[in-house]
Amino acid sequence: MGGSSSINSMSYIRGNRADYDGWAALGNPGWSYEEVLPFFKKSERNLDYGGMDRTYHGADGELSISRYPYIDDPAIMLTEAFNEGGLPLVDYNGAQQVGTNQAQSTVENGMRVSTNNAFIQPIRYRRKNLTVKPNSEVIKILIDEDKNAYGVQFIRNGKIYKAHARKEVIISAGSLNSPKLLMLSGIGPSDHLHNLHIDLVQDLAVGENLHDHPTFNGYVIALSNRTATLASQRQILGTVQAFKYDEIKNGPLSANGPVNSISFLKSEPHLKEPDVKFQMDITIWEEFVKEPTIADSIPILPNAFYNGIIPRTENLVPKSRGKLLLNSSNPYGNPRVHANYFGDLEDLLPLVRGARFLLSLENTHAFRSRGAYFVRQSLDACKHLKWGSDDYTICVAQSYTSSTYHPVGTCKMGPETDRKAVVDPRLRVYGINGLRVIDASIMPIIPRGNTNAPTIMIAEKGAAFVLEDWHRSFL
Ligand SMILES: Cc1cc2nc3c(=O)[nH]c(=O)nc-3n(C[C@H](O)[C@H](O)[C@H](O)COP(=O)(O)OP(=O)(O)OC[C@H]3O[C@@H](n4cnc5c(N)ncnc54)[C@H](O)[C@@H]3O)c2cc1C
Structure with a gap:
């Protein structure tokens, strides 16, 4: 019940005015931004409404949207770093999308709100x-x-x-x-x-x-012991954190770690709208160094406990198109999915420019003051290339391509x-x-x-x- 909204990362992100104006311009009357905005607001019950611009946010719908009650230091570090890198603090569901901030999420009281919870159960x-x-x-x-x-x-x-x-x-x-x-x-x-x-x-x-939004997960940020939140399962279960979550729905378990940090970049000055998004996964960076394959395949604890961050650089404007076919007329089998990411090689460009921007954040005060840095560990398939170079990014994007779990169309x-x-x-x-x-x-x-x-x-x-x-x- 609730489909992917019951298992997703809970980020509530609408996209850009230009997206919906684009749908209308293709010959779909009724779908321009001005026409869809009331339908976004209709279901929205923004629990931070008092502080939000009411032009863009609703308070009376079924779907609770809020910021997490708890924000950990790495998530704060990331927002500060993106901000220092030139991205303003914005409500990315409001007047301006380019920028950075803590996530607005389908969350109430530190707990997931799926479409099942919001619309069906009541x-x-x-x-x-x-x-x-x-x-x-x-x-x-x-x-x-x-x-x-x-x-x-x-x-x-x-x-x-x-x-x-x-x-x-x-x-x-x-x-x-x-x-x-x-x-x-x-x-x-x-x-x-x-x-x-x-x-x-x-x-x-x-x-x-x-x-879909093609992405890759080849760069890893190591956190110093001061900033890392890694804890053993025993520590988590036996301590104040589990208690805090259980009793007051606060503390690390009520949040989503660095997934809290959301940023949108225009990777070229002439662009009117963002073409790159950064969103984070967690990891244990020593494990990545031991086995430098796909960083997010490392088994980990809930998003609250980690000492490494995998910043995903997502291409928001993919040109490639794949297709879905049946394998057979048997309804119980899986369909054949031809994702065709990077079928159009231009789709690599926002990722290359995004990665350059991302790597430059190592020089920010936010990173340096906390001792955070990018792990100079090449991934197996790309170790013949200079780590961090454009060629390396391209190799990683093509060899370790990942879905953002946003198939559409x-x-x-x-x-x-x-x-x-x-x-x-x-x-x-x-x-x-x-x-x-x-x-x-x-x-x-x-x-x-x-x-x-x-x-x-x-x-x-x-x-x-x-x-x-x-x-x-x-x-
Ligand atoms: C791991 C993950 C993380 C994500 N993170 C985010 C995020 O943070 N923010 C965000 O905005 N989006 C995120 N997404 C994407 C987002 O959740 C989906 O785009 C959205 O939920 C799609 O909704 P849908 O109704 O189209 O399909 P689905 O959510 O897939 O719902 C389809 C429903 O139909 C049911 N169904 C399918 N076939 C049949 C059948 N034959 N008979 C009966 N029932 C059937 C399924 O069980 C499911 O309940 C994520 C997705 C995943 C998988």
Whole structure:
């Protein structure tokens, strides 16, 4: 329940005004920044509202957003360093995105707020028109010969059931599973479905336009003992920290370590909007030195306890597009994901410029005064290159490419003239009656932020379309 919002890093980041103006300019009326802002605010219950600009923030929605109650010293160090490096302190969900600050997160009282906690639990068992069937996997959308979607087929405890829709079917299975489900139901590229012997219902570019924010995790910051928060499991469990969390929902366990530090950079002076984001993971730097492979594969404690930081440099404006295909017509298998990161080599450039900026932070007062530094340890695949050089960064980005877990675009929203569009600007699947897709897969272009907040905004817009379209019959 809650999908990725139940396991994600909780950062609440909307992206940039230009992203949504860009969606509208592609032929999607209703999706400009001015038009989507009310839908971001609608679900937002900003617990720091008093201190926020009300033009951009809401206080009355279902989804709690707040800063963590506890911020550790490494997170403060990072914000200070980015600030010294030239990034102003900003509300990146407000008037200006370029800058740095502590995270706004889907958090209340130091605890995660998933979409399940926020939207479903408060009404579950209370509304007659909501039934939740847990542990059920939809395997097909039911579509009649006049192309009306009239229900879904799903499997639960090994048995197959059908659920019938009186008005319409809404698919919200995410960027990997929504296209899979559409294709299994005969909606997708005709040649691909033909090869898998799936009867074609509607020929659409389902699964194309897959993209994400490509990133890499090859540089590691070592913290001195003064700043490191590393503790043994015993220390954590037996001490005041566990007690503090349990009793007052404060202390390191109520926070997210260096993930708290969020920064946006325009990596070239002529750019109008940011093209690079920095977000952090944790590590134990001695382990990385012992085995210099992929730094974030080192098993670690909760984000609160660490002595090394992996700054992820993310490309916010990827040009490469991948695609998602089915492996077979068997609904229980995984789809084939061709990420195609750096298919367009220009996608490396923001990462190179971002890494240069990142490495320069070693000279800041924030780093020096705390004895923090970058570990000069080359990764195996790139050790023939000079550590820290542009060539080294490129090698690391290509050899240790990583997803930011932001796949989008596989059921692209667009006007009828767009050959790649799967849904129209009211999120209805082209050529099928009574079928909508409402999730991250409809994004035509990934925003310059994270994807949870935009997906929730898309859900608010989708809910408004449903209400508008069926208003009379709801009365
Ligand atoms: C590890 C990780 C960290 C992330 N960190 C952040 C972050 O800090 N901030 C941020 O903004 N974004 C983050 N994201 C991304 C963000 O959480 C997602 O983009 C967003 O949740 C996508 O929402 P969605 O509804 O499109 O899909 P999902 O969240 O994937 O939800 C799809 C739901 O559909 C269900 N489902 C799928 N197939 C079927 C089926 N056949 N039948 C029935 N149910 C099905 C799934 O179980 C799931 O519950 C992160 C993601 C991950 C994985």
